[in-house]
Each structure stands twice: as structure tokens, then as C-alpha cells.
Amino acid sequence: MTTSIWKATAQKSNFPPLQGDITTDIAIVGGGITGITSAYLLARSGRKVVVLESGEVGGGTTGDSTGNLYSMIDKRLHHIQSKWDKETAGKVARSRTAAVDLIGELVRKYSIDCDFKRVPWYLFSETNKKDETIEKEIKAATDYGLQVEELQELPLPFSVSKAIKVEGQAQFNPAAFVKGLSQNINSGNCSIYEQSPVHHIEKGDKLVLSTPAGKVTANKVIMATHTPKGIYALQTALYPYREYAIAAKLRSGDFPDGIFWDTEAENHQSMRVYRKNGENYLLLLGGHHKVGQEDHYEKFFQRLEQKARKYFDIDRIDYKWSAQHYKPSDGLPFIGESADDNIFVATGFSTDGLTYGVLSAMIFDDLLNDRGNRWAKTYDAGRFTPIKSAKTFIKENINVAKQYLKDLPGKSEVDSLTEVKPGEGKVIEIDNEKWAVYRDDEGKVHSHSAVCTHMDCIVDWNDAERTWDCPCHGSRFKTTGEVIEGPAYSPLDKRKMISKE
Ligand SMILES: Cc1cc2nc3c(=O)[nH]c(=O)nc-3n(C[C@H](O)[C@H](O)[C@H](O)COP(=O)(O)OP(=O)(O)OC[C@H]3O[C@@H](n4cnc5c(N)ncnc54)[C@H](O)[C@@H]3O)c2cc1C
Incomplete structure (x- = not known):
């Protein structure tokens, strides 16, 4: 069985399923970090909100993530600078910093028991082949007021050629955060229903969401489902990839605090430690591929285990899991109103969506309360960027066309x-x-x-x-x-x- 360390150790939430028909102002589909933070902010600003979650709060990709929070991005800030421009990359870094800070504030305010901790973020190359990437990222990060350092050594059991360290980033237990926040939403303004999958949305002046045992009629819908449900033109600009993770219990030794990204390992790897009840776990993630396009999937777990055992004294692999992310065609997520009036989407987060999910909630809170948001335009879900998207768009859509040949x-x-x-x-x-x-x-x-x-x-x-x-x-x-x-x-x-x- 595959299950993440967060889901396996999370407390059960017990919101009821929806029974009967209700009306609300804003219906949120999905109770991951995006849906629950949106519900929290909108209920706080006085809006009436209903959350419909098909399974359990925090039980989607949020509960399968690594739990790292950072201003940087998987695709690298310097790529955004060259694909877009310096101003856009600056907005990405600053908006993400604001989202990480909000998570820190909420954890403090409600004493959410989710092991939130400020740690440094590192990106390193094992040989000098990727030194240039590191150098470009150091330069980009320095431009945006981040506290950056260049290093030639890291406290890891293998040598590195070059590394960038960014101070003041964070880690937490993502499922515990979402469950904890869901308990602190203004219950006068918000109802959460679990085991309530939305299987249809009827569009019109009002939006009617159908679940197995009831309907919700709403003025606005936030589709916080990681990728929008149903058919949207936007899906031609979103590419699904799977990635693998293990949580290996250390028999001896320890792993340093921090977010460690190896830019050179096969398809990039991410490492962190999670300490709980006297046990130290090394979390190792990597090995991404397009969803549904491999012959044998188990090999990705085996490779992670081999790497963990090569460098660390591993007692046993207690948890292994895999999860999905959606790459956007032009490097930026899509956050805002979709082509369907009054339906808002938040998607294309790559592997950076804990922070982008909270940022989406901040943007929705402003947009739905008719307040301006300084980042909304950058991430606008209706943007059309043929030149910036062209290379990835063509490659990925040829790939999709080839999959249809299997029919x-x-x-x-x-x-x-x-x-x-x-x-x-x-x-x-x-x-x-x-x-x-x-x-x-x-x-x-x-x-x-x-x-x-x-x-x-x-x-x-x-x-x-x-x-x-x-x-x-x-x-x-x-x-x-x-x-x-x-x-x-x-x-x-x-x-x-x-x-x-
Ligand atoms: C291996 C891996 C590691 C990652 N690590 C990190 C990390 O360290 N840091 C980071 O920032 N990002 C990370 N990410 C990305 C991050 O996990 C996601 O982008 C983020 O969790 C998305 O949150 P969400 O709330 O939008 O989606 P989800 O958490 O997937 O929530 C969507 C919810 O919608 C519900 N739902 C779906 N359909 C319906 C329906 N029809 N009706 C009702 N409910 C429905 C689902 O059950 C689910 O609970 C990682 C991704 C992967 C794949």
C-alpha cells in the first residue's frame, strides 16, 4: 500500500456529508490547502461559504506533498526572468513570500500543531555541470530582497560543487496545517462537508452543484480541485506529471534542517527531515514522469530507496507514496476567473502549490470582495501567452495527440x-x-x-x-x-x- 507520512499519521476530521439542498454565496469545491485557506479568508471577510470535499480535508495532493514552503520556484526564478521579465519574476518571489508569511501568522494565531518551522532552502549541483544554473539563480534571488548566500559545501554526506542558500523559508506538516485551519474557520459563515463529491455544476445566473445526497446553489464557485473538473480550454496549457516519495526511518545519524533540492540528480530530487516523537525520517522525493506513460512504476520507488540507503543509515522505509502536479505552459500558475462566468480556478502550480494555493486564496479574497490585488494580473487565468507558451504547448500537445493513437x-x-x-x-x-x-x-x-x-x-x-x-x-x-x-x-x-x- 502507498500512503504518505502525513496522511498515515493525520487525525481524522469529521465534517458531515451534505444531505439536502442549501444555498450559499460562494461554493468551494475541494478541501485542500487552496480550498480551506480560501474558505478561511472569505468567511473572515464576512462572506457565506460552503466547502464540498469529495474525501477528507487535506486528503488530496496537499497531504501527499513534501511540506516545504519557499519564495523560490521549481522552474527557477531566472527562467521566469528570461521567459517573462524581471518585474514578473519579482512579483512571483514577493507574492510567494507573502503567502509563506500568512501561513506562519495563521499557525501562530491558532497555535496549529503542524510542526511549522523556519528553515533555509538550498539548491545545489553535485558536479560543475549545473554550476551555471546555480549562479543564475543566486543572481535572480538577490534581485528580490531575499537573503542569499553562495556555498561550496553542505552538511550532506556527499560533496557538492556549488549551492545557493536562501534564509527564512519554512517547513510544516501540510495535512495537519489544513486540518488545523479548517477547525478555526468562522463557523457562522462557513460549512464544510466531507465525502461530498461534486459530480456536476449547472451553469446559469446561479450555479448549482450536485453531490450524491444534496445540491448547493451559489453565486460564485471556486474550483479548488488542483486541476479544474470537466472540460476547459485551459487544460491544453496544463501538463500532468507524477512524482515519487519515500519516508525512510533513520537508524542512526540525522539529517540537517532545511529544504534541499538536488538540481543534478535524475529529474531533480528533494530532501528534508521530519522529526516526530523521537523518530527521525528522511523524506526523499523525485523521479517525475508524465501521468500514465510508463511501463513499470514501482522502479521509481526502488531508485529512491537505493539512493537513501547509499548515503544514510536507513532502518526501514515506513511510507512511500506518489502524487501528481500540473505544469503550466508559460511557467506561471492560472489563478482567477475562468472562461465560465463566476467560476474561479487555481491550477498549474507545478510542485510549488502549497504556497501558490495560499496565494490563490489571498487573491480570491480580494477579487471576490471587489478589492484590488497587486498580483492578480500576473496569474490571471484568462491570459493568452502564445509566444511564452509555444515551445511547451506544442511539445506537450503532440504528446497528448500520440496518446489518442492507442485507441x-x-x-x-x-x-x-x-x-x-x-x-x-x-x-x-x-x-x-x-x-x-x-x-x-x-x-x-x-x-x-x-x-x-x-x-x-x-x-x-x-x-x-x-x-x-x-x-x-x-x-x-x-x-x-x-x-x-x-x-x-x-x-x-x-x-x-x-x-x-
Ligand atoms: C510529490 C509532490 C510533492 C510536493 N511538494 C510540495 C512542497 O513541498 N511544497 C509546495 O509548495 N508544493 C508541493 N507540491 C505541490 C502541492 O502539493 C500542490 O500544488 C498543492 O497541494 C495543491 O493544493 P490544492 O488544495 O490546490 O489541491 P489538493 O490538495 O489536491 O486539493 C484538492 C481537493 O479537491 C478535492 N476534489 C477533487 N475533485 C472533487 C470533486 N469533484 N468534488 C469535491 N471535491 C473534489 C480532492 O479530494 C482534494 O482534497 C508537491 C506536489 C507533489 C506532486
Whole structure:
């Protein structure tokens, strides 16, 4: 089983499911860091808010993240300077600093028990191949009032060529923060419902959100679902990637405080320590790839474990998990009103979304209260940036087009059900229809249409998590067909398959 250290150790929240029909001013879909912080700020400013969460508060990507909070970005500030300009990169750094500071204030104000701590952020290269990246980032960070230092050594068990250190960044337990904040929202102005998936939004003068046991009628909707649910043109500018994580219990030794990013390791790696109840855990993350486009997913965990054991005295790997992020085409997230009137989105956060999620909440609080926001224009969800987006847009959309070729007749992973072993999933073609077939450990076959219910792409079997993952826009489904995450609203179609046993 894969589960994150945060989710495995989090206290259960117990908000009820929605039963019956209600009206509100603002409906927020999703109870991650974006949804809960938005609810907190909007309720504080006197607005009536309802949060609808399909599972548990903090149980989405927020609870699968690393818990690092920083002004810098995964894509690097100097890339934003060259793709956009110095002013935009400055806004990114300053707006993110403000969001990290707000988290610190909320933790203090409500004494949220989430191990929030100020720590430095480091980006380093192991050999001189990436020194130039480090040098450019030092220069960019210095431009924006951050406290920057260049280093040639780090307190790590391997040598580094060059590193940048930025003081005053932070770490916390993300699930504990979100759960803690959800307990401190003005309950006169806000109701939270868990186990209440929104499966449809009827658009009109009022917006009507349907859940299994009730409806919410609202003036405005914030889609805080990590990526917008349903079909939006914006999805051509969002690219889903998965990344892997382990929490390894240290038998001896320790790991220094700080956020450590290795720019040279295969596809970039991130390291931090988490200390709880006398146990020290090394969290190691990395190995990203497009969702649904690998043959074997377990290898990403194995690589992380090998690296951890090479350099540290590891007792055992207590938690392993993977999670998804959405890269934006022009390097900046999309925050604001969508093409649908009165529906607001917050997406394209890459792996920087704990801070961007809180920043989105700050922007929504201003926009929905008719106050100006100095960063709203930079992140405007309706922006059109063909030149800045072109390279990534073309590459990623050719990739999506190729995934549709898997739907061509005759493309089948196996010829008969007998070839699907216990614990395995395969796409099989019967009478020109593609089926996602899973055989459980007891030998029972579970079959669904392999056609993703978002935009008809063929799903792919993920052997590490036993899920069906869509390679086009990142929707993921359980072996029972239910949606786990991504833009799809509906489960995989469960029709009776004519046996090919
Ligand atoms: C491996 C990894 C590590 C990361 N580490 C960091 C980090 O250290 N620092 C950082 O800043 N960022 C990090 N990120 C990014 C960050 O985790 C995310 O960007 C952020 O958590 C997004 O928060 P959110 O609230 O927008 O989405 P989520 O936390 O995913 O919340 C969305 C919620 O919407 C709910 N939902 C979905 N559909 C429906 C529906 N139909 N009806 C009702 N509810 C619905 C989901 O159940 C979920 O709870 C990381 C990402 C990955 C993949």
C-alpha cells in the first residue's frame, strides 16, 4: 500500500456529508490547502461559504506533498526572468513570500500543531555541470530582497560543487496545517462537508452543484480541485506529471534542517527531515514522469530507496507514496476567473502549490470582495501567452495527440483474459472496444471500459498504485472505476464484458 507520512499519521476530521439542498454565496469545491485557506479568508471577510470535499480535508495532493514552503520556484526564478521579465519574476518571489508569511501568522494565531518551522532552502549541483544554473539563480534571488548566500559545501554526506542558500523559508506538516485551519474557520459563515463529491455544476445566473445526497446553489464557485473538473480550454496549457516519495526511518545519524533540492540528480530530487516523537525520517522525493506513460512504476520507488540507503543509515522505509502536479505552459500558475462566468480556478502550480494555493486564496479574497490585488494580473487565468507558451504547448500537445493513437483498432496489451495475472491490470480489445481489466489477488476479474470519461483517451495500468491513469490530462481511477483525481467527473464505465477467457 502507498500512503504518505502525513496522511498515515493525520487525525481524522469529521465534517458531515451534505444531505439536502442549501444555498450559499460562494461554493468551494475541494478541501485542500487552496480550498480551506480560501474558505478561511472569505468567511473572515464576512462572506457565506460552503466547502464540498469529495474525501477528507487535506486528503488530496496537499497531504501527499513534501511540506516545504519557499519564495523560490521549481522552474527557477531566472527562467521566469528570461521567459517573462524581471518585474514578473519579482512579483512571483514577493507574492510567494507573502503567502509563506500568512501561513506562519495563521499557525501562530491558532497555535496549529503542524510542526511549522523556519528553515533555509538550498539548491545545489553535485558536479560543475549545473554550476551555471546555480549562479543564475543566486543572481535572480538577490534581485528580490531575499537573503542569499553562495556555498561550496553542505552538511550532506556527499560533496557538492556549488549551492545557493536562501534564509527564512519554512517547513510544516501540510495535512495537519489544513486540518488545523479548517477547525478555526468562522463557523457562522462557513460549512464544510466531507465525502461530498461534486459530480456536476449547472451553469446559469446561479450555479448549482450536485453531490450524491444534496445540491448547493451559489453565486460564485471556486474550483479548488488542483486541476479544474470537466472540460476547459485551459487544460491544453496544463501538463500532468507524477512524482515519487519515500519516508525512510533513520537508524542512526540525522539529517540537517532545511529544504534541499538536488538540481543534478535524475529529474531533480528533494530532501528534508521530519522529526516526530523521537523518530527521525528522511523524506526523499523525485523521479517525475508524465501521468500514465510508463511501463513499470514501482522502479521509481526502488531508485529512491537505493539512493537513501547509499548515503544514510536507513532502518526501514515506513511510507512511500506518489502524487501528481500540473505544469503550466508559460511557467506561471492560472489563478482567477475562468472562461465560465463566476467560476474561479487555481491550477498549474507545478510542485510549488502549497504556497501558490495560499496565494490563490489571498487573491480570491480580494477579487471576490471587489478589492484590488497587486498580483492578480500576473496569474490571471484568462491570459493568452502564445509566444511564452509555444515551445511547451506544442511539445506537450503532440504528446497528448500520440496518446489518442492507442485507441486505434488492433492495439491490445494481451489477447485473452487468462494472460492477466493476479494483481495485474491490462488493456484488452474485444470487438473493437478497449477494456481495462484487473484481476485481483483472489483471481476475480474486474472490467471497465478503458475509455477515460474526461476526453476519451485510453487509460494505462499503474502497477505501483494499482490504478488506471489517463495519459492525456491526468485523470486517475480506482480498480473499481471510481475517480481518484484529475479533471474527470465520472467513473470508468462498468458495462458487462463478453468474456475472452
Ligand atoms: C510529490 C509532490 C510533492 C510536493 N511538494 C510540495 C512542497 O513541498 N511544497 C509546495 O509548495 N508544493 C508541493 N507540491 C505541490 C502541492 O502539493 C500542490 O500544488 C498543492 O497541494 C495543491 O493544493 P490544492 O488544495 O490546490 O489541491 P489538493 O490538495 O489536491 O486539493 C484538492 C481537493 O479537491 C478535492 N476534489 C477533487 N475533485 C472533487 C470533486 N469533484 N468534488 C469535491 N471535491 C473534489 C480532492 O479530494 C482534494 O482534497 C508537491 C506536489 C507533489 C506532486
